[in-house]
Amino acid sequence: MDQSLNVFVTVAEKKNFSRAAEDLHMTQPAVSQYIRSLEETMDVRLLERTNKYVRLTKAGEIVYHHAKEIVGLYGRMHHLVNDLSHEASGKLSIGASYTFGEYVLPHMLARLLVDYPRIQPEVTIGNTAEIADLIISRQLDVGIVEGRFKENQTLATQAFAEDRMILVASSDHPLALKTEMIEWRELEDLTWIIREEGSGTREAVEAVFERFSINPARTMQFSSTQPIKEAVEAGLGVSLLSEWAVQKEIRYGDLVQLSVEGLPFVRQFSIVTSSPYQTKALQVFLELLLTNYELTLFREK
Known part of the structure; x- marks a missing residue:
C-alpha cells in the first residue's frame, strides 16, 4: 500500500x-x-x-x-493472510446500535477475550443507519443493529436474537399503581420520550404507534437511551425501551414496566457484514453472537 x-x-x-x-x-x-x-x-x-x-x-x-x-481494506487483507497460520488475534472493528452496544456487547466481549486475549476489539456505537453506512464503506468488520436500513447489495444480514420492547414509567407515575391492563387510549395524552430518527428504537416506537393507531399529544426526543431513562425516572413521560436497557432500573425500583395490551413489542437483532472473507477474530466473534444461550444469560443477570 x-x-x-x-x-x-x-x-x-x-x-x-x-x-x-x-x-x-x-x-x-x-x-x-x-x-x-x-x-x-x-x-x-x-x-x-x-x-x-x-x-x-x-x-x-x-x-x-x-x-x-483503502487503508482499512489493506489492513483487513493483511489480517486475513496472517490468519492462515496463526490463532485468532488482531484488530476487530465492531459497530453496534445503542441498545446492543451499551447493554449487551460489553458482556460478550468480556467472554470473547477470556478465550482469545490477543483479539483487539474496537467498538463504534451509533444508530442503525450510521452503523450500516460504516459497514458499506468497509470501516467496520461487523455491525449489530436492531432496525431496518437502506437496501444495499454489498450487505449481508442475519437475524440472530430477539429483543423485547416494554413500556416503562417512573415508579410514582399514576399508571404505575394500576393493577389491570392499561388501554392505549390512556397513553395517547401522555408525553412519550423517544429516540432520534435513524435509530432502531425510534423505528420500533413508530411501528407501535401505527399498530395501535395512537398519536401522542407530545413527544420529547433524545439521542441515546441513558438520558431517556433519566427523563422517565424524573417523571417527564413514558418510553418504549429494550428490556435489556432497563433491567437494573426495574430491579431497583427506579422504573416500572406498565402492563399494556399488545406489549412487549418484539424486534430482531441482526448481524451485518459486507465482505465474504472473514478473519479468525471475526469468525469466533460471530460464533459467540450466534449462541442464543449466551444472550439468555445476559438477560437473566
Missing part, C-alpha cells in the same frame, strides 16, 4: 503534522514530504495549512473518504 495514503489519513484525523508524525513514529519533515508527494500525484492541493490549523480542502475530503477505505 502507498504509505502516503496512510500518512494523509493520519494528518487529516489529527489535524496537526506534529501529532501525526508522533503517531506514525516519523519525523515531521518526513510526514510533510509524503503529503507533498501525494498532492503532486493527485495534482491538487489536499490540505490547507497555516500556523494555527490543518484542514481538508474539498479535494482532500474526497481523497480522505476513499483513502480511509
Whole structure:
C-alpha cells in the first residue's frame, strides 16, 4: 500500500503534522514530504495549512473518504493472510446500535477475550443507519443493529436474537399503581420520550404507534437511551425501551414496566457484514453472537 495514503489519513484525523508524525513514529519533515508527494500525484492541493490549523480542502475530503477505505481494506487483507497460520488475534472493528452496544456487547466481549486475549476489539456505537453506512464503506468488520436500513447489495444480514420492547414509567407515575391492563387510549395524552430518527428504537416506537393507531399529544426526543431513562425516572413521560436497557432500573425500583395490551413489542437483532472473507477474530466473534444461550444469560443477570 502507498504509505502516503496512510500518512494523509493520519494528518487529516489529527489535524496537526506534529501529532501525526508522533503517531506514525516519523519525523515531521518526513510526514510533510509524503503529503507533498501525494498532492503532486493527485495534482491538487489536499490540505490547507497555516500556523494555527490543518484542514481538508474539498479535494482532500474526497481523497480522505476513499483513502480511509483503502487503508482499512489493506489492513483487513493483511489480517486475513496472517490468519492462515496463526490463532485468532488482531484488530476487530465492531459497530453496534445503542441498545446492543451499551447493554449487551460489553458482556460478550468480556467472554470473547477470556478465550482469545490477543483479539483487539474496537467498538463504534451509533444508530442503525450510521452503523450500516460504516459497514458499506468497509470501516467496520461487523455491525449489530436492531432496525431496518437502506437496501444495499454489498450487505449481508442475519437475524440472530430477539429483543423485547416494554413500556416503562417512573415508579410514582399514576399508571404505575394500576393493577389491570392499561388501554392505549390512556397513553395517547401522555408525553412519550423517544429516540432520534435513524435509530432502531425510534423505528420500533413508530411501528407501535401505527399498530395501535395512537398519536401522542407530545413527544420529547433524545439521542441515546441513558438520558431517556433519566427523563422517565424524573417523571417527564413514558418510553418504549429494550428490556435489556432497563433491567437494573426495574430491579431497583427506579422504573416500572406498565402492563399494556399488545406489549412487549418484539424486534430482531441482526448481524451485518459486507465482505465474504472473514478473519479468525471475526469468525469466533460471530460464533459467540450466534449462541442464543449466551444472550439468555445476559438477560437473566
